[in-house]
Amino acid sequence: MPAPAVRVRRVYEPPAPEDGVRVLVDRLWPRGLAKADARIDAWPKELTPSTELRRWYHGPGEGDHEEFRRRYEAELAAPEAAAALDRLRALAKTATLTLLTATKHPETSHAAVLEEELTA
Template identity: 55%
Template structure:
């Protein structure tokens, strides 16, 4: 049974449809306990580096396109590639929900990550 990927905010209630729940943020989300998050994994290697994250948040509207390029390059690194391969393998078997604390998920790192996950 194939699952694939879903995206959800970590602040939203967990549901049985989530399958495996994987946090893809570098920082732990404020105000969310580990119990409430109900994570199967915290995939820091799939998140943007601290330097890139801080740079992007200084001017997200102006830097969105360059951020996507830089983050894609980071995801080609050995640790990141290994993590993406692991996530792809899991999603081939069942649903994997990528969790983020970002309020504006559409304009965050998550769509870039999802594009890379679906690339291979």
């Protein structure tokens, strides 16, 4: 039996049996996606980037990814986020976690930062 894993997928991709626990990591519900079709097991909003950070990163001129990473990691260190992160880390030891995001570029999003935090 393979070891549990953490992976990132777009929420718009159809659910797959190998997804394990499906965790939505976006602050806002994805546009055009019915809740029944999403098969979301958890939506820990305390792990999502703040509205201010999200707007800065995706705003005019788009923010720098490394600066975004630094700011997001600081947000993840806050008590509520750290506790939620610990809960997901514990779950990741026993089950595959699929972090779901609506972003078009998951590799340069908060989901990739979160994946790294969970597997470190």
